[in-house]
Amino acid sequence: MTRTTSGARGAHPAVRRGVRTPRDQVAPTPALAALVLGVLGGLGALAAFPPYDLWMLLPFAIAALNACVLTRRWHVAALASLLWGLAFFVPLTIWAKTYAGPAPWLALGAFEALYIVLYGLAARAVLVRRGIGLGSGIVLAALWVAVETLRSTFPWGGLSWGSVAFALSDSPLLNLGPWIGTAGLSFVVALLAQFLCGGALALLGRRHRGVRGLSGVWPMATVVGVVIGTMVVPLPKNPAPSDDGSMTIAGVQGNVPPIDPESLAMPSEIFPNQLTATADAVQQVREDGGQLDLVVWPEDSTGWDPRADASRGQAITAAAQDAQAPIMVGTQTPTDDGGRYNNSLLWTTDGTVAGVYAKRHPVPFGEYIPYRSFFRTLSDKVDLVSSDMKAGTQPGVFDVDGHGVGVLICFEIAYQDLVDDVVDDGAQVIVVQSNNALFGDSDEAIQQVAESKVFAVVSGRSVVHVSTVGQSAIFTPEGRTLDYQDHWTQGSVIGEVPLRTGTTPAVAAGRWPEIVLSALAIAGVLFAGAGGRRAVAPAVRRRERAAARGGSSR
Known part of the structure; x- marks a missing residue:
């Protein structure tokens, strides 16, 4: 004979155990x-x-x-x-x-x-x-x-x-x-x-x-x-417009042919292309009756450190004198122990370097190889990064005619703490130098330029984003796009860029x-x-x- 135990039929197991x-x-x-x-x-x-x-x-x-x-x-x-x-x-x-x-x-x-x-x-x-x-x-x-x-x-x-x-x-x-x-x-x-x-x-x-x-x-x-x-x-009411108003900045996108993925070497055309595009940008501003305050070249835009190459240094000085404005260039600087720094140099019209910033957040596996001997067993591609990039230690803020210009290099724009650092150090505008040629036709460049727009709004600072091959853009603190260059084009982004002082609640936090x-x-x-x-x-x-x-x- 079969009978049902009282309270068992249909009861959830948790209920039978007395759990609320x-x-x-x-x-x-x-x-x-x-x-x-x-x-x-x-x-x-x-x-x-x-x-x-x-x-x-x-x-x-x-x-x-x-x-x-x-x-x-x-x-x-x-x-x-x-x-x-x-x-x-x-x-x-x-x-x-x-x-x-x-x-x-x-x-x-x-x-x-x-x-x-x-x-x-x-x-x-x-x-x-x-x-x-x-x-x-x-x-x-x-x-x-x-x-x-x-x-x-x-x-x-x-x-x-x-x-x-x-x-x-x-x-x-x-x-x-x-x-x-x-x-x-x-x-x-x-x-x-x-x-x-x-x-x-x-x-x-x-x-x-x-x-x-x-x-x-x-x-x-x-x-x-x-x-x-x-x-x-x-x-927010803070940051407030600077008493100095604005700077006229040109971001120069020289463009190069696609990089050979086997060697990852920048094409030799990068330096002459930058000079040509800079001359075109200066001429455009001159025809419009304006005057540049700063010219920005992208990451890896000189091929070699122009401080160690007299002919390149002289060419940059001549371009700065033509623009009547300093040029911010991106370069790789070797170290005595076989490493290198990813540097941004502020090159003046008299041929001196008024500021140096070394990238603080190198990208693992892209710019240096952690545990190289182990990862070599997984892929021989690690040896394409022949020398490991060293990290800088100080935030980059250049003094350009009394204006604080914050500097971030490539992937650094994706980290709020690095953005906060340059704002806290007095940046009234932020420059991002990038070399998206390394990523071919992928969506990396357009994803990165979107990050710059986000941080323009979050930081309350204009952001001038300049790439070797695109995309390049200038964003205001409100997120408006002042100028834009698409991928694989030669040209420049030019704008009268608003300056800001003070910090947003986001940066203050x-x-x-x-x-x-x-x-x-x-x-x-x-x-x-x-x-x-x-x-x-x-x-x-x-x-x-x-x-x-x-x-x-x-």
Whole structure:
């Protein structure tokens, strides 16, 4: 004879064990759906960045990631997170294939994807215990910032490429940038993603709280309202316009043929092309009745250090005298121990060097090889970087006729702490010198110029971004584009560039937003793990499923 044990039929295993169940219940995401969401979410994140610029997809992409980790089994959540990371980072960093080859490029994409796995597993720990409420949303948004901060600092100084803020160069959300910085922008987008995730699950009937339809509408409406609201966010009153008003700056893009990926040597045409394009820019300004205050050449624009090459030095001096303005040139300077510095030199009209800046954040595997003997066993491409670049120690701010001109070289524009340093040291305008010829026809150049636009707004400084082959641009502190040169063209960007003094709230805050939000994330994950209740059912064992279906027999 068979009978049902009292209270067993239909009871959730957590209920039978006497564990309190939260009001917010979420149906787990099936394994196959989680894996599909992972791939689609990563591709959606990719489409949010240049050259596609569909920034509005980014909250949906992170929402898909949050939904795909809502699984009963942690290893499914880990795999879905990995797929999200691979679908995003592998195509985003394809520019690395140009100089490193396929294997290192794929290794880079896979390594960056591991950070998404870290986020996914920590996010799952919060969601399965606490559900999709405002509290868990804040913790998850802070967790996204914490993982993004870790990715941007570790190892070897990290790689900030693909940070949320850099997808927002054409978004109204960027108006929040000077107030909350890049970490704050990441927090806002990740929080909006959690609203989208909760709303979508409620509308699909997978989140059980209150009236399902209404509980799914208001989160969606909140997201729309926040985005619309940012269109009218005012800029901070500080930084203020400088008493000196502006500088007329020409950024010269000499252009070169594509670089041989086997040798990675800059074509010899770079120096004469820079001289020709500089003469054209000076003539253009002269015809318009203007007067240049500064000419900027890109990174690696001289081929050899002109301080050690008399003929090149004389040619630069003649060009500066013709322009009646100093020229900021980029060059490589060898050291006695076989290394080198990536230098920016301020070359004056009398042939002297009034300032030297050495790049502070060399790029691992691009400009130096950590653990060279080990990585040589994985790829012989490491020996293409024949000498390791050394890091400078001081922020670069040049005095140009009484104006503070901050200097960043190439990838340095992707790090807020480096931008903050030059502003704190008195930069009234920021110059970025880059050599995008190393990355061929990839999207690296357009992604980098978008970073310059983001930091123009965040820092409250005009940014003059100059590349050997493009893209080059001048951005105002409000994010307006004063001039622009496309890829693989010879020309210049010329503008009367506004100067600013003072600091935005974002710059004044420094790294504290990252520190505070990271601490909040760690505390939130630990608190969720210490709780006994669950919003998502755990994986049910076979014996428990049988008991729930038919009870016990005797």
